[in-house]
Amino acid sequence: MTPGLVLVFVLCLLFPLGVLAWRRFQSGESNLGLAAPFLIIGGTAIGVLVANATGFAGPEPWLDWQFVTSAHSRHPEEAGLYPAIIGSFFIMMVMAVFAFPVSIGAAIYLEEYAPSTGWRGRVVQLIQVNIANLAGVPSVVYGLLGLAIIARALRLGTGAVTTAAFTLGLLIMPITIISAQEAIRAVPDEHRQASYAMGASDWHTLRRVVLPEALPGILTGTILSLGRAIGETAPLIMIGAATTVYSPPTTLNDSVSAMPMQIFAWAGEFIADFRTGVLSAGVLTLLLAMLSMNAVAILIRNRYEQEQT
Amino acid sequence: MSNTDNSLIEFGVTGSETEQTPETGTLTEDTQSIISTRGLDVWYGDDHALQDVDMDIPKNRVTAIIGPSGCGKSTFLRCLNRMNDMVETARIEGEVRFNGTNVYDDDVDAIALRRQIGMVFQHPNPFPKSIYDNVAYGLRVQDKPVNDEIIETALRRAALWDEVEGQLDKSARDLSGGQQQRLCIARAIAVDPDVVLMDEPASALDPVATSKIEDLIEELAEEYTVVIVTHNMQQAARISDKTAVFLTGGKLAEFDDTQKIFENPESQRVEDYITGKFG
Ligand SMILES: Nc1ncnc2c1ncn2[C@@H]1O[C@H](COP(=O)(O)OP(=O)(O)O)[C@@H](O)[C@H]1O
Ligand SMILES: [Mg+2]
Numbered sequence: 001m002t003p004g005l006v007l008v009f010v011l012c013l014l015f016p017l018g019v020l021a022w023r024r025f026q027s028g029e030s031n032l033g034l035a036a037p038f039l040i041i042g043g044t045a046i047g048v049l050v051a052n053a054t055g056f057a058g059p060e061p062w063l064d065w066q067f068v069t070s071a072h073s074r075h076p077e078e079a080g081l082y083p084a085i086i087g088s089f090f091i092m093m094v095m096a097v098f099a100f101p102v103s104i105g106a107a108i109y110l111e112e113y114a115p116s117t118g119w120r121g122r123v124v125q126l127i128q129v130n131i132a133n134l135a136g137v138p139s140v141v142y143g144l145l146g147l148a149i150i151a152r153a154l155r156l157g158t159g160a161v162t163t164a165a166f167t168l169g170l171l172i173m174p175i176t177i178i179s180a181q182e183a184i185r186a187v188p189d190e191h192r193q194a195s196y197a198m199g200a201s202d203w204h205t206l207r208r209v210v211l212p213e214a215l216p217g218i219l220t221g222t223i224l225s226l227g228r229a230i231g232e233t234a235p236l237i238m239i240g241a242a243t244t245v246y247s248p249p250t251t252l253n254d255s256v257s258a259m260p261m262q263i264f265a266w267a268g269e270f271i272a273d274f275r276t277g278v279l280s281a282g283v284l285t286l287l288l289a290m291l292s293m294n295a296v297a298i299l300i301r302n303r304y305e306q307e308q309t
Numbered sequence: 310m311s312n313t314d315n316s317l318i319e320f321g322v323t324g325s326e327t328e329q330t331p332e333t334g335t336l337t338e339d340t341q342s343i344i345s346t347r348g349l350d351v352w353y354g355d356d357h358a359l360q361d362v363d364m365d366i367p368k369n370r371v372t373a374i375i376g377p378s379g380c381g382k383s384t385f386l387r388c389l390n391r392m393n394d395m396v397e398t399a400r401i402e403g404e405v406r407f408n409g410t411n412v413y414d415d416d417v418d419a420i421a422l423r424r425q426i427g428m429v430f431q432h433p434n435p436f437p438k439s440i441y442d443n444v445a446y447g448l449r450v451q452d453k454p455v456n457d458e459i460i461e462t463a464l465r466r467a468a469l470w471d472e473v474e475g476q477l478d479k480s481a482r483d484l485s486g487g488q489q490q491r492l493c494i495a496r497a498i499a500v501d502p503d504v505v506l507m508d509e510p511a512s513a514l515d516p517v518a519t520s521k522i523e524d525l526i527e528e529l530a531e532e533y534t535v536v537i538v539t540h541n542m543q544q545a546a547r548i549s550d551k552t553a554v555f556l557t558g559g560k561l562a563e564f565d566d567t568q569k570i571f572e573n574p575e576s577q578r579v580e581d582y583i584t585g586k587f588g
Contacts, residue, residue, distance in 0.1 A: 194436065
């Protein structure tokens with residue numbers, strides 16, 4: 001690997017994770033889940049070592065500055081992920097703008113306002129169960145939904161940025177709602193009581209007490225679901241997103257590719273260098289993007305937990 | 310909102326004009342009552358938690374409410390500032406007159422009411438914000454001006470100023486339990502309410518912190534009406550002017566001058582309770 005890349009890797013991942021693990025270790029808490037990122041990183045490192053030792057072409061000659069700044073090309077050494085990186089970024093942004101307010105609004109309603117008794121309460125319970133079920137629906141089904149409703153019925157266009165963003169947004173919404181609900185539920189009822197007893201309205205209590213306290217949890221959940229969305233491929237295939245585009249999208253109606261789509265395309269290339277080198281570099285880029293998002297989420301949660309004590 | 314706000318203030322103090330029945334604890338001396346309940350019943354679902362309570366709470370005095378646990382003390386307190394509105398299963402009948410206005414009338418705004426009747430809870434529950442922001446919370450909620458002077462005054466009245474001076478931006482979570490409870494009192498009185506309700510404010514505290522809170526309550530009575538629930542009879546005897554004894558089933562057994570309740574109660578059951586034969 002290039003020294004710059006190693007530096008980025010250490011700064012973004014190893015360092016915060018190490019700090020976190022050390023604190024956990026000192027506080028005597030057992031947290032097996034913490035081992036997962038280390039397994040991934042360790043596995044990658046061992047893979048790189050083995051590849052080097054056997055003289056096998058690992059990802060290192062391929063993941064470089066040229067790779068992240070240029071588009072796909074017929075020649076493996078000139079091929080890059082740039083349009084797909086920007087495409088993924090575009091999709092994530094549009095998705096965040098649409099899906100997060102809706103999810104957080106839904107979570108607030110379900111936790112703070114929805115009736116819990118009578119027939120209305122039962123309707124709410126039904127909705128709640130459905131959200132949990134939707135979280136388990138395979139992503140390819142969301143792709144079908146996106147194709148039929150968003151691309152066709154709403155005519156937002158096959159493979160367009162908005163279509164992709166709305167489809168992925170629907171996909172992550174159940175998870176985002178559930179995690180936001182958990183964050184809101186974790187705010188002690190005593191604090192709401194204190195606020196109401198001061199003559200605060202529902203809205204005041206929500207804005208000044210509940211949301212500030214739930215925000216770190218909500219943020220953590222939403223970042224984790226962003227991480228899920230950025231790696232999704234099946235729904236993008238269903239809505240007809242391009243596997244390869246040569247320039248990044250400039251408007252929301254442009255046809256777009258995303259990192260996993262481009263990786264998928266490289267896997268089917270005839271030239272072997274695409275399938276070994278370029279593809280590995282793409283996977284590593286995607287993984288880096290995802291892991292650094294997760295690291296940010298872990299850091300936010302960690303800081304929040306420290307403030308609580 | 311401002312409409313009902315005014316209606317609560319405009320009504321004169323009329324509580325003591327209501328008809329008097331001896332054993333339900335009407336006033337013997339000529340103090341005005343600020344809150345009067347008449348035929349107050351509360352159900353949680355089918356559970357009858359409070360039965361037919363008539364009580365006149367005197368202005369600028371400390372009224373203690375004692376009784377075995379589960380007898381409805383907290384329920385009674387939470388009726389006075391309509392905190393029971395938030396319990397979905399709760400059903401309330403009867404009247405709670407605050408300065409003559411029934412707070413359960415349709416045109417009374419519970420939010421405006423709670424701005425005049427503050428509350429301190431059993432467990433200290435400061436917000437995870439700075440000390441300053443905790444005290445300022447009520448003022449901000451009510452769109453009243455916030456300045457250092459008001460914050461200082463509230464903290465002084467809550468006897469906390471000397472311990473937190475110069476560190477108002479510290480998190481309220483870093484205070485001790487007793488300090489947190491006094492912070493909650495400062496938060497409640499910063500908005501200058503008429504009445505302060507306290508639900509076993511010292512039950513989670515050590516003896517030193519408890520005696521600080523007790524001293525504080527006696528001082529608060531100079532400016533506010535204090536209604537305090539306690540399961541500690543000595544505490545009630547020490548700090549209150551009037552004492553109400555609730556007995557199991559949510560019935561008000563006796564309500565009179567504290568001295569009378571502790572020295573010469575009317576009913577045998579109250580005497581048994583006071584002398585520790587049950588409860
Ligand atoms: N939110 C509630 N929902 C249902 N029942 C309640 C609730 N609060 C109190 N109760 C019941 O009402 C009765 C009186 O409770 P409470 O007023 O808390 O008593 P105390 O404060 O004297 O210990 C108890 O039987 C209790 O179980
Ligand atoms: Mg109680």
